[in-house]
Amino acid sequence: MSELLKITDLRIDFHTPRGELHAVRGVSLEVDSGESLGIVGESGSGKTVMSRATMGLLRGRRVKRSGSVQFEGAELLPLSNKEIREYWGTKIAMVFQDPMTALNPVRRIRSQMSEALVKRLGKSKEEANARALELMKLVRIPDPEAVLDKYPHQLSGGMRQRVMIAMAIACDPKLLFADEPTTALDVTVQAQILELISDLRRKLNMAMVIITHDLGVVANHTDRVAVMYAGELVELADTKDLFARPRMPYTEALMNSIPRLDRQPGARLPSIAGSTPDPTMERTSCGFAARCQYATDKCRNEHPELTDDGNGHLYRCFFPLGGN
Amino acid sequence: MAGTGKAHLATSGDAVLRVEDLVVTYETPGGEAVQAVSGISLDIREGETLAVVGESGCGKSTLAKAVMRLIPNDGGSIKVMDKEIAKLSGEELRMVRPAMQMIFQDSISSLDPHMKVKSLVEQPLRVWNRGNEAERAAKVRDLLSSVGLDPEVVGDRKPTEFSGGQCQRISIARALTLEPKLLICDEPVSSLDVSIQSQILNILRDMKDRYGLSLLFISHDLSVVHAISDRVVVMYLGKVCEVSPAGDLATNPRHHYTHALVSAIPIPDPTKQTGRAILEGEPPSPANPPSGCRFRTRCPAATEKCAAEEPQLTEVSVGHYVACHHPR
Numbered sequence A: 001m002s003e004l005l006k007i008t009d010l011r012i013d014f015h016t017p018r019g020e021l022h023a024v025r026g027v028s029l030e031v032d033s034g035e036s037l038g039i040v041g042e043s044g045s046g047k048t049v050m051s052r053a054t055m056g057l058l059r060g061r062r063v064k065r066s067g068s069v070q071f072e073g074a075e076l077l078p079l080s081n082k083e084i085r086e087y088w089g090t091k092i093a094m095v096f097q098d099p100m101t102a103l104n105p106v107r108r109i110r111s112q113m114s115e116a117l118v119k120r121l122g123k124s125k126e127e128a129n130a131r132a133l134e135l136m137k138l139v140r141i142p143d144p145e146a147v148l149d150k151y152p153h154q155l156s157g158g159m160r161q162r163v164m165i166a167m168a169i170a171c172d173p174k175l176l177f178a179d180e181p182t183t184a185l186d187v188t189v190q191a192q193i194l195e196l197i198s199d200l201r202r203k204l205n206m207a208m209v210i211i212t213h214d215l216g217v218v219a220n221h222t223d224r225v226a227v228m229y230a231g232e233l234v235e236l237a238d239t240k241d242l243f244a245r246p247r248m249p250y251t252e253a254l255m256n257s258i259p260r261l262d263r264q265p266g267a268r269l270p271s272i273a274g275s276t277p278d279p280t281m282e283r284t285s286c287g288f289a290a291r292c293q294y295a296t297d298k299c300r301n302e303h304p305e306l307t308d309d310g311n312g313h314l315y316r317c318f319f320p321l322g323g324n
Numbered sequence B: 001m002a003g004t005g006k007a008h009l010a011t012s013g014d015a016v017l018r019v020e021d022l023v024v025t026y027e028t029p030g031g032e033a034v035q036a037v038s039g040i041s042l043d044i045r046e047g048e049t050l051a052v053v054g055e056s057g058c059g060k061s062t063l064a065k066a067v068m069r070l071i072p073n074d075g076g077s078i079k080v081m082d083k084e085i086a087k088l089s090g091e092e093l094r095m096v097r098p099a100m101q102m103i104f105q106d107s108i109s110s111l112d113p114h115m116k117v118k119s120l121v122e123q124p125l126r127v128w129n130r131g132n133e134a135e136r137a138a139k140v141r142d143l144l145s146s147v148g149l150d151p152e153v154v155g156d157r158k159p160t161e162f163s164g165g166q167c168q169r170i171s172i173a174r175a176l177t178l179e180p181k182l183l184i185c186d187e188p189v190s191s192l193d194v195s196i197q198s199q200i201l202n203i204l205r206d207m208k209d210r211y212g213l214s215l216l217f218i219s220h221d222l223s224v225v226h227a228i229s230d231r232v233v234v235m236y237l238g239k240v241c242e243v244s245p246a247g248d249l250a251t252n253p254r255h256h257y258t259h260a261l262v263s264a265i266p267i268p269d270p271t272k273q274t275g276r277a278i279l280e281g282e283p284p285s286p287a288n289p290p291s292g293c294r295f296r297t298r299c300p301a302a303t304e305k306c307a308a309e310e311p312q313l314t315e316v317s318v319g320h321y322v323a324c325h326h327p328r
Helices: A047-055 A082-087 A111-119 A125-138 A144-148 A158-170 A187-205 A213-221 A237-245 A249-255 A296-301 B059-067 B090-099 B117-127 B134-145 B164-176 B194-211 B222-228 B247-250 B256-264 B303-307
Strands: A003-016 A019-030 A036-040 A063-072 A090-094 A175-179 A207-211 A224-229 A232-238 B016-029 B035-044 B051-052 B077-080 B100-104 B182-186 B214-219 B231-236 B238-246 B316-317 B321-322
Touching: A003 A207, A003 A224, A019 A047, A019 A063, A019 A207, A019 A232, A036 A047, A036 A213, A047 A063, A047 A090, A047 A207, A082 A296, A090 A232, A090 B222, A111 A125, A111 A144, A111 A158, A125 A144, A125 A158, A158 A187, A175 A187, A187 A207, A187 A213, A187 B256, A207 A213, A224 A237, A224 A249, A232 A237, A232 A249, A232 B194, A237 B247, A249 B194, B016 B059, B016 B214, B016 B231, B035 B051, B035 B059, B035 B214, B035 B238, B051 B059, B051 B117, B051 B164, B051 B222, B059 B182, B059 B214, B100 B164, B117 B164, B117 B194, B134 B194, B182 B194, B194 B214, B222 B231, B222 B247, B231 B247, B231 B256, B238 B256, B247 B256
Parallel strands: A036 A207, A036 A224, A090 A175, A175 A207, B051 B214, B051 B231, B100 B182, B182 B214
Antiparallel strands: A003 A019, A003 A063, A224 A232, B016 B035, B016 B077, B231 B238, B238 B321, B316 B321
């Protein structure tokens, strides 16, 4: 597999009234073509900021970006708004959590879908129409012709998310970012949408990055998983390896705190005491030290680097689970 | 259920809450009547946590609000500690309210942003004129520490200074101020991170033991429900499908809808085949529910009988009831 996206030491800072907020603190990550990568983290972990910065969606006076984001070898960060647009749709596309706010409420689905096809691919109106119908079938929308003539508010959440996915894949992107694509959906609909995205990825040979807070979602739909905590990448491994042998105490604690149907009912859940560190502070310790049950003085006074265990399993911990 | 029935209700009278044939109707802007809750019966025994689980639009939140008498009902009975409250209003209703309290999904917006935390928690005592100032202050300190907040640190601060998890702790403390018998929790952990979610679930459990509460726990998340409840009621389109002890429901769901719900939950373990989509499509509109069993339009086992006849809740094993003509 070839390298599609290469993020190196990406840092995103926001200027806020409280001072400089370090949302992403030097993340390096690669996505190979055709692979499915999960990025897992809780609120404030920087997962969404990272993906939006990669897409070139974060810019302006209040955002400071540094590091490098390369797509097929070309640097994306310095690109202007106009230049990055050339990448959207045809190379990188994104599905957002809330399709209702991502879709235009006053335009019919048909006109929103054909817009990209006409403007980006130079199709005629008839061609765009035919392709729109084809895409609607691809995302398994029942009665696609009728849905094309509807407005977003006339569709259910699940249908709207299917429309969003259809629009995202309309121009055959090589990489699809899905930012919490199913968080707003019911669990039975979530299962349908996740199966759909995974099928499409294989069928269209797209690479995909699923950003989610839910370890259950990545377990069954990704090849590799990156775990983020407080702006940092803290663990990265093959999905099976990560779940079988988490090295980072945070990952283990997160896994344990999830209520699961295959556990004893009514059993007390192990929880992670405390909350995430102040995002405006510089990091002079392990970001998880204050909440970690294994933390020592070293963890509280030094900042651990990302370490490879020799098999491509990366972790950011002085005392990884299972030993060094 | 997609059916009805009361077979699952306890015969003896020790229920903290007993709801029978509750109906709640909304009117759409077009003047159409939509039954969000159509003839639900359930009971909660002393010290029990009963969960109501279902997807968006199944009527679970409407049920919670109707039980609290926050919205009007269109029939049925609601008994709290054997007292009929479905028809009460005004001062009579106010008198029963201290026994039943509620916490909400969005704890930040359910707390007055201008009030200090200690006043928020103390307010119910002032409204009910209970205790003198010193007694009230002691009670507030006690409640805040019992939900894991340091009263000295948080007492003089305002809700906006706290995270969602901390605000939910404050809401719990406030809900317990009047020592209710019944605590209704409407999606209390849905907007919280998993690591915080488990903290709140544990607090609810501790509070239940400490104050002898009974809980009505509304949630869309079967795994959360599994972790906290004794019994579970599964709702679909305003009706009850299945009532079961929590453990039994996860391992042996008998209703086809419950089975689909259980299968769809992604378990964080790549070696297990979970998160499967068994159901196609989405629930039909409650404005125009299917005849007979309401789930039949999506059910893999549906027959003509399901369209003709509404299934009744029937006991299939001890304490496990299902409303289905062809249970799994």
